[in-house]
Amino acid sequence: MDDVRLTKLAECAGCGAKVGAGQLARLLEGLDVRHDPRLLVGFDKSDDAAVYQVSEDVAIVATTDFFPPIADDPYTYGAIAATNALSDVYAMGGEPKVALNILTVPQDMPKEVVHQILRGGYEKVYEAGAVIAGGHSIYDSEPKYGLAVTGIVDPRRLLTNAGARPGDLLVLTKALGVGVITTVAKAGLASPEDVERAERSMLTLNRYARDVMVRHDIHAATDVTGFGLMGHLLEMAQGADLDVTLDVCAVPLMPGVRDWARLGLLPAGMYRNRRYAQDQVQAEGLPLDLTDVLFSPETSGGLLLAVAPADASALVGELERDGRVPCARVIGRMEERSGGRRIRLTQGGERA
Incomplete structure (x- = not known):
């Protein structure tokens, strides 16, 4: 098993393999969207998961996510893929309950490698308080693993990425840089400390941030994954028809990125994300390397929360005291729509 380097079997790592947001929108054009009053959130909403109401106080949250290897160790890869898939349910304010495996493997992959991938996934799902009840696997030249996850949420407490209000403060719960570090690691240039830091972040369930946020005045939420901070922030701004001012000096970054x-x-996903979102981002005067990181895809990234300004300090304080949330930083503010570009990047509160 030690001879298998999983990341060498894939062109892209983790959420870096995700279809770009612009291309995805074109692929979905013209599809006949059926309307059902119980479908509270569908694919036409650009949100993290679908939500279907089954009773006055229960709605189903359904999502799926899978990707090529993000780590060479099979167990770590499986655990990260599961953590990432579960995150979409947390971003809606929900609780995962049941998951199904999605697995593709080369026919000659050693049995023990496949077993460890699945074990990593199983143990993360159990940590989330959910169960794996089956799944589907096929042979393919490139390994891929993930989950289809079903969770529940009270419809009255459902969070989407489109509910932000003017004045809301934006709180981020994990540092950026995973996409850059995994790219460097794939080239064999990252230090063991860099890899360990990135993997520890990717392995942290957003369950812990979710369990805190549901006690606060949160108006919108999303998780930062394949579209990068800029792509997901743009979806949040468009969904609420608001603008964003982002303080780049407040955005937490992993060392060295x-x-x-x-x-x-x-x-490669950074270039797709930049092509999609850059026309809506005012970034004049900022270093290119910094904005590249802001556009880079993240795998199993943190939650991005729009919180009422009066409750922001209490939210950040509770997230920090929890001890299991990697970070809690106020990084920006939602503002009334003023025309022009949606996202304005600032440095220390001053516009770029």
Whole structure:
């Protein structure tokens, strides 16, 4: 098993393999969207998961997510893929209950490697308080693993990425940089400390941030994954028809990622994300390496929360005291729509 380097079997790592937001929108054009009053959130909403109401106080949250290897160790890869898939339910304010495996493997992959991938997934799902009840597997030249997850949420407490209000403060619960570090690791250049830091972040369930946020005045939420901070923030702004002012000095970054970005060691998904979102981002005067990190895809990233300003300090304080949430930073503010570009990047509160 030690001879298998999973990341060498895939062109892209983790959420860096995700179809770009612009291309995805074009692929979905013209599809006949059926309307059902119980479908509270569908694919036409650009949200993290579908939500279907089954009773006055229960709605189903359904999502699926899978990707090629993000780590060489099979157990770690499986655990990260499961953590990432579960995150969409947490981003809606829900609780995962049942998951199904999605697995593709080469026919000659050693049995023990496949077993460890699945074990990583099973143990993360159990940590989430859910169960794996089956799944589907096929042979393919490139390994891929993930989950289809079903959770529940009270419809009255459902969170979407479109509910932000003017004045809401934006709180981020994990540092950025996973996409850059995994790209560097794939090239064999990352230090063990860099890899360990990135994997520890990806392995942290957003369950812990979710369990805190539901006690606060949150108006919108999403998780930061394949579309990068800028792509997911743009969806949040468009969904609420608001603008965003983002303080780039407040955005938490993993150590060294800007140095790697300056060298051009960036995931391919960064360029897709930049092409999609850059026309809506005012970033004049900012270093290119910094904005590259803001556009880079993240795998199993943190939650991005729009919280009422009066409750922001209490939310951040509780997230920090929990001890299981990687970070809790106020990074920006939602504002009334003023025309022009949706996202304005600032430095220390001053517009770029």
